[in-house]
Amino acid sequence: MPRERDDRRDRQLFGDLAAGQPAALAEVYDRHQAPLFRHACALTRGRADAEDLVHAVFVDLAAMGPELLGVRQPASYLHRMLHTTWLDGQRRSITGERVIEHVASVTPQEFLPVSGESIDLGRAIAMLPAEQREVIHLHVVEGFSFREIGGLTGVSMFTASARYRLAIGRMKQQLDPEVPEIKDAKDRS
């Protein structure tokens, strides 16, 4: 699924968007909505929340203006925006400005694939903490390196890599109960 990113075309589109061309936003949306929506699903585990998150990212992008001219890696930039928007939403919910209690109540089955074997895998992913789901998704599905993931989630490359190893270990344990349980005391971030 990871595909080559065409940064040059994306930069052109960002320039057009900064110049106020509405067609550019439509093209940016068409090029990036799928990976962003998958990323949002990995974070929120709810379709409605994921759509709200993606919507917020594109609205922010359209309002940004001249700053878009300085963006060098648009795909990473969009994923970073999505991560930041999600984080802001989490902080607001924690401080009580908004009440979002649905994360725990959303059933992971909403995103599970149809085939029998993958259902367990989907559940295993859904049971991971959000940061680990995110790194699994960005690395395996979208093809970002740990350095890029660190950059767009605001942690070091080593933390991103540690989260990934921890997530894989947990999934192994859940998919095969004979595997010894993973201790995640080190993953404090």
Added chain:
Amino acid sequence: MTRTDIENRIREIEWPAASATLRSRVLASAPAAPPVTWSDRVWFSRTFRWSVAAAVVALISVGQWSGSSLADPATAEAARVRTLAIEAGLPADMAESLARQSMVARGAQSPSARTMALQQFIEKDGGH
């Protein structure tokens, strides 16, 4: 089950797609961005930023080069020798020649030793 097995199975998962209405929602609610001015284009241009960085580096190196020539110890010492010789009553052309010689002979002795030697010579000679 290895890590590669898990990764391959994750790649096979069919992730959900956004609904068709999301696109129209995004396009309908996107606000108009503030207009881009020529100064924005210059400020965010990569060429401009590289030029500024290169200019700063050039200014720093030029400043260091000119500063180092002014503070060159050989020149400073030659000037000191010239002044000392003139103060001791030597004619200007001889003072100049002494100063030149002190620069040529530089390296054989330390600057302070040469100045002291000159001072001793002048004292012995009595300025004549």
